[in-house]
Amino acid sequence: MPLRLGWFSTGRDQAAIDLWRVVVKAISEGALDAEIVFCFSNRESEESPDSDAFLAAVRAAGVPLLTLSSASFQPESRATGETDPKALADWRLAYDRAVMERLNDFQIDLIVLAGYMLIVGPELCARYNMINLHPALPGGPTGTWQQVIREVIKSGVRSTGAMVHLVTPALDRGPAIGYFSFPVEGDFDDIRAAGAARELPLILTTLREFADGHLMIRNGRVFADGVELSHGCDLTNQVEEWLTR
Numbered sequence: 001m002p003l004r005l006g007w008f009s010t011g012r013d014q015a016a017i018d019l020w021r022v023v024v025k026a027i028s029e030g031a032l033d034a035e036i037v038f039c040f041s042n043r044e045s046e047e048s049p050d051s052d053a054f055l056a057a058v059r060a061a062g063v064p065l066l067t068l069s070s071a072s073f074q075p076e077s078r079a080t081g082e083t084d085p086k087a088l089a090d091w092r093l094a095y096d097r098a099v100m101e102r103l104n105d106f107q108i109d110l111i112v113l114a115g116y117m118l119i120v121g122p123e124l125c126a127r128y129n130m131i132n133l134h135p136a137l138p139g140g141p142t143g144t145w146q147q148v149i150r151e152v153i154k155s156g157v158r159s160t161g162a163m164v165h166l167v168t169p170a171l172d173r174g175p176a177i178g179y180f181s182f183p184v185e186g187d188f189d190d191i192r193a194a195g196a197a198r199e200l201p202l203i204l205t206t207l208r209e210f211a212d213g214h215l216m217i218r219n220g221r222v223f224a225d226g227v228e229l230s231h232g233c234d235l236t237n238q239v240e241e242w243l244t245r
Helices: 014-027 049-061 074-082 087-105 122-127 145-155 190-211 236-244
Strands: 003-008 032-043 065-067 110-113 130-134 157-166 176-183 215-218 221-224
Touching: 003 190, 014 074, 014 190, 032 049, 032 087, 049 065, 074 087, 087 122, 110 190, 122 157, 130 190, 145 157, 145 190, 157 190, 176 190, 176 236, 190 215, 221 236
Parallel strands: 003 032, 003 110, 032 065, 110 130
Antiparallel strands: 130 157, 157 176, 215 221
8 A cells, every 4th residue: 555645844945846746757757655534734925935836736636735934823822922822832732723623624644744834733742643854954943944044054064965864843953854965065956955955855765664664663663674763774875866867
């Protein structure tokens, strides 16, 4: 049976569209034994030209599209949460519960967060096996790719990368599943371009490992061929080979 995927994305940039299209293409060509059962976005039509382009790509693929604008959801509570951590936590819980209601009719094995710009709360993490693409090495900076690159440049490290990790309530700190690294060279835009190009094969390679049964999530732990992963799999060589093709 194909791996049944759910897809979460804010769809805020071209990278989100590219990730979506590469997985859809791999499925359609038989290179990935999976089915995207639905796509969920926290943006609705006409909120942003970038997310509109992403939503159009989902519709073009014929995948059921679910949306719930986080910007319009309980706006007063969200505004209060900007200065009140408890109010923000309550807003996030209410939003996640509204999302889960929309997912009740779908049977899925795994949810992929690919450019989903909201923090996922404990209840949503507990209900579904979820993986996230994060543009930093295991143990590296948290936050958006812009924040990560700024921290990489500031710290002066010689290498950076990206990882796919299990989603937990700890932001960007769930167990690493697969990752790649590359040398830090050039300026901000050079680093972003190098990372973005490699994110496509990383997510595709990781999903293939799940679809083929080599990777499995049990009780919040990740296993590769029955052995629990402690630091994730270094997929740098596979990613670089994909780029040369």
